[in-house]
Amino acid sequence: MKSARFSVASATLVFLLAAVALGQRPAADPNLLAAESYLRQQNYAKAREALDLVFRLDARPRPAAYLMLATCHFHLGAKEQAVEAVERGIAAHPAATDLVEHYVMLLPAAVGPEAARARLAARLREHPRSPAYRKALARLLLETEPAGAGTEAALAETARLLPRDAEAHFLYGQWACLNKRHELCIAELRQAQALAPANDEVRMQSYTLRAMAEEELGRGDRAEADFRAALAANRRLARPSPHAAFRYVEFLAQRNREAEAQRLVEEILKYAPDFGPAHFERAKRFARERRLEEALASGKLALEHLGGDQDRLRAVHAFMAKTYFAAGRPEEAKPHEEWIESHAKPGR
Amino acid sequence: MLKFRAIIFLLLPWLLPASPPIVFENAVARSGIDFVLDNSATPQKHQIETMMAGVAALDYDNDGWLDLYFANGARLPGMDKTDPKFANRLYRNRGDGTFTDVTERAGVRGRGYAMGVAAADYDNDGFADLYVTGVNHNQLFRNNGDGTFADLTARAGLAGLHPKYGKTYAVSAGWCDYDNDGWLDLFVVNYLDWSLEKAPPCAVKGVRAYCSPQSFGGQPNMLFRNNGDGTFADVSEVSGIGKHVGKGMGVAFADYNSDGLTDIFVANDTFRNYLFRNDGGGKFSEVGVTSGVAFTENGKSIAGMGADFRDVDNDGRPDIFVTAMVGDTFPLFRNLGGQFADVTASAGLAVPTIKLTAWGTGAFDFDNDGLKDLFTANGAILDNAEEIDRLPYRLPNLLLRNLGRGVFADVSRQAGPGFTAPAAHRGAAFGDFNNDGRIDIVTTNLNTRPELLVNHTAGGRHWLVVRLLGGKSNRDGIGARIKVVTAGGAQYNHATTSVGYSSSSDPRVHFGLGAAGVVERLEVTWPSGIRQSLGRVRADQILTVREPEGPQP
Numbered sequence: 090m091k092s093a094r095f096s097v098a099s100a101t102l103v104f105l106l107a108a109v110a111l112g113q114r115p116a117a118d119p120n121l122l123a124a125e126s127y128l129r130q131q132n133y134a135k136a137r138e139a140l141d142l143v144f145r146l147d148a149r150p151r152p153a154a155y156l157m158l159a160t161c162h163f164h165l166g167a168k169e170q171a172v173e174a175v176e177r178g179i180a181a182h183p184a185a186t187d188l189v190e191h192y193v194m195l196l197p198a199a200v201g202p203e204a205a206r207a208r209l210a211a212r213l214r215e216h217p218r219s220p221a222y223r224k225a226l227a228r229l230l231l232e233t234e235p236a237g238a239g240t241e242a243a244l245a246e247t248a249r250l251l252p253r254d255a256e257a258h259f260l261y262g263q264w265a266c267l268n269k270r271h272e273l274c275i276a277e278l279r280q281a282q283a284l285a286p287a288n289d290e291v292r293m294q295s296y297t298l299r300a301m302a303e304e305e306l307g308r309g310d311r312a313e314a315d316f317r318a319a320l321a322a323n324r325r326l327a328r329p330s331p332h333a334a335f336r337y338v339e340f341l342a343q344r345n346r347e348a349e350a351q352r353l354v355e356e357i358l359k360y361a362p363d364f365g366p367a368h369f370e371r372a373k374r375f376a377r378e379r380r381l382e383e384a385l386a387s388g389k390l391a392l393e394h395l396g397g398d399q400d401r402l403r404a405v406h407a408f409m410a411k412t413y414f415a416a417g418r419p420e421e422a423k424p425h426e427e428w429i430e431s432h433a434k435p436g437r
Numbered sequence: 438m439l440k441f442r443a444i445i446f447l448l449l450p451w452l453l454p455a456s457p458p459i460v461f462e463n464a465v466a467r468s469g470i471d472f473v474l475d476n477s478a479t480p481q482k483h484q485i486e487t488m489m490a491g492v493a494a495l496d497y498d499n500d501g502w503l504d505l506y507f508a509n510g511a512r513l514p515g516m517d518k519t520d521p522k523f524a525n526r527l528y529r530n531r532g533d534g535t536f537t538d539v540t541e542r543a544g545v546r547g548r549g550y551a552m553g554v555a556a557a558d559y560d561n562d563g564f565a566d567l568y569v570t571g572v573n574h575n576q577l578f579r580n581n582g583d584g585t586f587a588d589l590t591a592r593a594g595l596a597g598l599h600p601k602y603g604k605t606y607a608v609s610a611g612w613c614d615y616d617n618d619g620w621l622d623l624f625v626v627n628y629l630d631w632s633l634e635k636a637p638p639c640a641v642k643g644v645r646a647y648c649s650p651q652s653f654g655g656q657p658n659m660l661f662r663n664n665g666d667g668t669f670a671d672v673s674e675v676s677g678i679g680k681h682v683g684k685g686m687g688v689a690f691a692d693y694n695s696d697g698l699t700d701i702f703v704a705n706d707t708f709r710n711y712l713f714r715n716d717g718g719g720k721f722s723e724v725g726v727t728s729g730v731a732f733t734e735n736g737k738s739i740a741g742m743g744a745d746f747r748d749v750d751n752d753g754r755p756d757i758f759v760t761a762m763v764g765d766t767f768p769l770f771r772n773l774g775g776q777f778a779d780v781t782a783s784a785g786l787a788v789p790t791i792k793l794t795a796w797g798t799g800a801f802d803f804d805n806d807g808l809k810d811l812f813t814a815n816g817a818i819l820d821n822a823e824e825i826d827r828l829p830y831r832l833p834n835l836l837l838r839n840l841g842r843g844v845f846a847d848v849s850r851q852a853g854p855g856f857t858a859p860a861a862h863r864g865a866a867f868g869d870f871n872n873d874g875r876i877d878i879v880t881t882n883l884n885t886r887p888e889l890l891v892n893h894t895a896g897g898r899h900w901l902v903v904r905l906l907g908g909k910s911n912r913d914g915i916g917a918r919i920k921v922v923t924a925g926g927a928q929y930n931h932a933t934t935s936v937g938y939s940s941s942s943d944p945r946v947h948f949g950l951g952a953a954g955v956v957e958r959l960e961v962t963w964p965s966g967i968r969q970s971l972g973r974v975r976a977d978q979i980l981t982v983r984e985p986e987g988p989q990p
Contacts, residue, residue, distance in 0.1 A: 236642050269827045307792070343766075343787040373734060377778070404736015407726055414727040415776055426726050433709065433738070 193225030365394035463855030491939025553939030570607035611935030627656035689746035691755035704741030743938030760795035797865025805898035805949030868943025874900035923953035
């Protein structure tokens with residue numbers, strides 16, 4: 090089960106930091122303006138020089154300055170210094186929640202999950218009422234030790250202490266889904282949705298996970314209703330998720346509802362033309378209809394767009410080998426057979 | 438008029454007689470079968486403990502009633518059978534629903550940690566023999582014809598030692614005549630490169646548990662050619678079988694491409710399945726990928742367990758059904774004539790199987806309606822699955838009724854309370870134990886008594902059981918293909934004892950005939966190539982068909 094998240098992925102973290110920092114327009118401090126200009130040019134060394142001047146002239150500049158400095162350090166490889174910069178900002182501006190939010194996002198990427206957990210735990214001891222630290226620690230535990238002994242307790246405690254916080258319930262719900270606690274998963278995700286009713290991203294992710302849990306519980310009708318609700322929310326997003334929609338395709342295919350599954354595949358390919366699994370699904374349909382050349386063409390597209398997903402790659406290579414063979418082109422089947430042979434040994 | 442027709446059409450389902458449910462009774466309590474499959478469970482949780490064991494349905498004394506032979510474990514770590522509770526057991530069918538333990542007299546206690554059983558008459562003397570697979574050692578018991586067996590393993594050269602791997606871990610075996618010379622050859626399915634001494638301790642989510650097969654390398658299967666003089670030649674390498682290392686579990690035989698040669702399907706555990714196409718001349722090609730049976734349609738290497746290789750859609754081409762573990766679905770590969778299509782979802786099999794783990798399986802017409810149904814013997818792999826995965830260890834079995842048009846329905850809940858009892862089911866053998874024309878089932882259950890599932894399906898449908906007696910072909914007629922034609926249409930089956938997981942079933946060939954009281958035409962294509970045709974065969978009998986000496990006019 091893919092982990093759905095409220096938080097941004099670490100790959101986009103630095104851009105977000107920079108964007109937020111630049112979004113907080115400082116006063117007309119020429120050095121800060123210069124730093125901003127250099128950041129826009131991605132000239133982090135020059136930006137840092139300008140920020141050094143800012144900090145030399147003002148011992149407690151605006152929060153944006155700390156975030157900009159952290160961004161520079163991060164891009165220049167000084168990750169520990171990036172963390173330190175935000176920590177100094179938090180000390181200088183305890184009420185600046187943005188700084189805390191970005192600190193908890195930056196920490197795992199900068200110092201690694203183990204050290205991040207220790208530092209977040211320390212922060213939480215200092216600020217036991219901080220929802221940001223509590224949720225960050227819970228999120229980190231979910232990501233790094235989903236089956237760990239203390240993870241459930243931390244997530245349950247977070248949801249209990251933050252009963253009106255959608256993300257707290259969303260995190261606990263995800264943990265429950267991953268650990269096959271399906272009823273709990275459904276209940277917590279329902280709570281998260283109730284607390285963030287207008288958030289289509291939350292609705293899409295929660296309904297998808299709930300559908301998967303209902304499916305596990307053998308309640309196909311409820312699973313279907315949830316998949317449909319997820320699809321509706323997904324369609325309202327500026328960038329719909331092909332992964333969530335494809336999960337519904339798999340549900341339909343498993344129930345032999347081929348026509349509905351294929352309609353959804355076509356819809357996915359309209360907004361995500363590079364989504365490999367949908368191309369593969371299309372290829373399988375062509376093969377069933379004995380449209381072998383079209384099947385092979387779609388299979389090729391699937392191979393191009395699957396990236397490093399070894400299981401799906403193997404599936405498509407097996408499909409290609411079989412389809413070339415069926416098309417009377419056994420020579421072209423061989424490279425695909427060889428790929429399978431070279432990527433799977435019955436060893437350890 | 439139109440309105441009237443429409444009403445009739447709507448009422449049709451109620452006017453037609455409903456199909457009676459397929460019903461089984463677990464009759465083990467009054468059968469006299471007191472066998473307990475003992476895996477010698479240890480705190481170390483050796484991997485072999487969860488893999489055992491099979492059962493054979495054979496008529497060892499030729500009295501017309503199927504007897505039962507159970508493989509059993511051994512005390513760990515020594516793998517010795519000195520304690521009688523670990524003996525393999527032979528039960529003679531008394532013909533009245535009860536069985537007598539004749540193990541000691543027959544001399545088939547066996548040795549070591551046994552896994553599978555394959556029964557057939559390898560020496561063409563008219564008596565069924567036994568081959569028992571196991572960990573480090575396999576055994577051949579030749580039926581002396583007087584109620585006793587002789588251990589001829591060494592003489593036959595069938596101890597299972599591999600020239601490269603040495604001792605093997607053999608799960609299943611099966612008899613087939615791959616070269617159609619009239620002598621049954623032996624295919625041995627080897628599993629993991631495992632030893633008690635070298636196996637690592639394994640844990641799942643921090644809890645001690647049986648190791649996954651992915652903790653070990655695999656082993657190649659072995660093929661032994663019957664020399665016709667009581668000895669066998671290891672032809673694994675020369676045939677091409679031995680060059681494919683897998684993690685074999687179940688084996689099943691059929692001629693999938695109608696070339697008159699027996700092909701071999703092996704279900705591998707967490708590795709792609711193998712289909713060994715018999716190219717003739719003693720050579721095989723592994724064609725699993727290009728034929729479409731190596732993976733599921735989604736490219737998944739399932740945890741293949743048992744298999745049956747039989748025509749389930751009556752198109753004359755044998756299909757393949759494979760059991761697997763929770764999350765896999767149990768694939769049904771429909772034979773399109775040389776290639777296969779994974780029709781699991783369209784057959785309605787994905788939803789009822791995705792949450793199950795199954796071992797033994799068989800495609801038999803349990804309600805005699807002319808359509809082969811599917812049975813799976815279910816049980817989780819880990820005996821602490823509840824603690825680790827929140828999944829039950831003991832599972833009820835699964836019965837899937839063939840509705841025709843390539844669709845199956847889960848009818849397990851209607852099959853009787855004895856059928857739905859959860860247990861750690863493993864092997865299953867099929868046959869008509871009481872000769873009433875309805876296929877019965879025996880399952881092995883870890884650390885408890887087996888289930889003897891006697892078929893009580895009502896409905897009075899007709900049937901035919903064909904007992905083959907080969908002449909030029911092997912005595913059991915294994916590999917013979919049979920076509921029966923009734924007023925209801927044609928259907929197909931073939932003689933094999935190699936069904937499911939580690940087990941061996943009735944060599945007689947069963948047909949459900951539905952409402953047809955007569956078989957208009959019965960055609961047998963013997964392994965020798967001889968074709969035989971019988972007309973106007975009365976239903977509801979066990980028909981013995983002898984192979985003619987030459988082609989019929």
